Amino acid sequence: MLPPWSTATIYQIFPLSYYDSNNDGKGDLQGVIQKLDYISSLGVNAIWLNPIYKSNWIDAGYDILNHTEIDPIFGSMKDLDELIRQAHKRNLKIMLDLLPNHTSDQHPWFIESASSKNSAKRNWYTWRDPSPDGGPPNNWKAVFGGSVWTFDAGTQQYYLHTFYPQQPDLNLQNPNVRNAIFSIVRFYLNRGVDCFRLDAASHFAKDNQFRDNPLRKDWQQITDPYEQQEHLYDKNLSKRYEFINELSHQLNEFPHSYMITESYLNLAQLTDLHKNTNTHNHTACNFHLVEAELDARKLTTWINSYLAMCNKQNAVPTWILSNHDRTRIASRYGHLAARMMAMLQLTLPGIAFIYYGDEIGMQEAKIPESYRHDLYEFHNRDAQRTPMQWSPEANAGFSKVKPWLPVHANYSIVNVENEEVHAESTLSYYRSVMQIRKELYNSSTIKLQHKQGILKYTNNSHHIMLNTSPNKVSIKPLKTIILSTYGDTKTGEVRSLLRPYEGIIYA
Numbered sequence: 001m002l003p004p005w006s007t008a009t010i011y012q013i014f015p016l017s018y019y020d021s022n023n024d025g026k027g028d029l030q031g032v033i034q035k036l037d038y039i040s041s042l043g044v045n046a047i048w049l050n051p052i053y054k055s056n057w058i059d060a061g062y063d064i065l066n067h068t069e070i071d072p073i074f075g076s077m078k079d080l081d082e083l084i085r086q087a088h089k090r091n092l093k094i095m096l097d098l099l100p101n102h103t104s105d106q107h108p109w110f111i112e113s114a115s116s117k118n119s120a121k122r123n124w125y126t127w128r129d130p131s132p133d134g135g136p137p138n139n140w141k142a143v144f145g146g147s148v149w150t151f152d153a154g155t156q157q158y159y160l161h162t163f164y165p166q167q168p169d170l171n172l173q174n175p176n177v178r179n180a181i182f183s184i185v186r187f188y189l190n191r192g193v194d195c196f197r198l199d200a201a202s203h204f205a206k207d208n209q210f211r212d213n214p215l216r217k218d219w220q221q222i223t224d225p226y227e228q229q230e231h232l233y234d235k236n237l238s239k240r241y242e243f244i245n246e247l248s249h250q251l252n253e254f255p256h257s258y259m260i261t262e263s264y265l266n267l268a269q270l271t272d273l274h275k276n277t278n279t280h281n282h283t284a285c286n287f288h289l290v291e292a293e294l295d296a297r298k299l300t301t302w303i304n305s306y307l308a309m310c311n312k313q314n315a316v317p318t319w320i321l322s323n324h325d326r327t328r329i330a331s332r333y334g335h336l337a338a339r340m341m342a343m344l345q346l347t348l349p350g351i352a353f354i355y356y357g358d359e360i361g362m363q364e365a366k367i368p369e370s371y372r373h374d375l376y377e378f379h380n381r382d383a384q385r386t387p388m389q390w391s392p393e394a395n396a397g398f399s400k401v402k403p404w405l406p407v408h409a410n411y412s413i414v415n416v417e418n419e420e421v422h423a424e425s426t427l428s429y430y431r432s433v434m435q436i437r438k439e440l441y442n443s444s445t446i447k448l449q450h451k452q453g454i455l456k457y458t459n460n461s462h463h464i465m466l467n468t469s470p471n472k473v474s475i476k477p478l479k480t481i482i483l484s485t486y487g488d489t490k491t492g493e494v495r496s497l498l499r500p501y502e503g504i505i506y507a
């Protein structure tokens, strides 16, 4: 029996960088299949694959050419079928990225839509006349830079794209578009896929009147033009819940299926989302920890409020420390604090995401300009997408040839092979926490407390204490320690202080 979603630990794989089985320098589905025993040994319950569909490769696969074809870089549909079969055999579920918000500008739907103002697919995307001065219809900015509007000389109108111009937004108000997305969802659920991550869910609806966004009061202090605006009219509109709810309804036909929306939301926005969406087969990403400060007081306040909200709304909490868009935890916090944050994440109730490589303490690599792939102007994301470090061999054992992105310079030390045999390694540490995670309750009624930079809570009969400070802190002597983030504490040892950024679990 596959485990329920509400307690899942989801291992995120960026497939281009996981394992290259055919030596072309890029990871592929057979590569993931070959590593399933390793993945299963981590104690996780599910694998999330970043997009594997046929793509035009402008945005690492997030610009789809054909939703029901696997990109040849990764293999074929047969490989996906085999991956699903082999994963299920090991009680691992499969989660795919679903992209209802946009396609590639080379997708047949968009080509047809752009072909004429009278095209049957014209309103599958958003087209507007120029403003009276001939410029774009309004002031909305694209996430990746520039305007959201690109002019099409052929039909003399602008089309809307939240991300790159090569990623036109689908018009999800159009029932034909929604049905097209639903049939893609059914296509994969029928193949055995268990869950979808709803990419870019904040952007599923836009203002019908296309009103200008106001500037934020502090816009002059902000360099990224996208962040200078208050996104009143192009983002997080409640109209988007209609699509999410309809999709949730579609999933009902497949009783164990699930979906998780990707939106960077504050607590009020998360509350609103959970209030307004069906929760039995849906939850939302909580990204608070991808930017959280190491501050016990602030963490306690936020986490307690979030858990109370989840409890009230009957929503499954989620915990994310990093991903393919954000900095790696070991680079953001340093090794010690990264392990401490992993202890927090993995001992709280709900779903936890582990980004591939974080379980061995992978860090962000310096990427020479000649290798640069990600075009995102303000936050280049190549550094967190480098090849998985499997061994001290050439190219970190990822590939026999030069990889598509360079491996981190520390690969001869930080790699799976080395860490497998060291009890104090990050890998051994993750496995130990995952073992304890199995014994925890999944109840959102847990309450955190804090004192002198130490965060404290109890889950089932396990007590967790996390020192969020760089100082040693004295504690009441304890002799029932089960695990320390330092990986060197012997069972039964008496401890009367916590070392810098140390986390412990005790009985």
Ligand code: BGC
Binding pocket: 059, 062, 163, 199, 200, 262, 324, 325
């Ligand atoms: C994905 C990004 C991607 C963007 C556009 C996001 O939310 O996580 O990697 O660039 O959607 O598809």
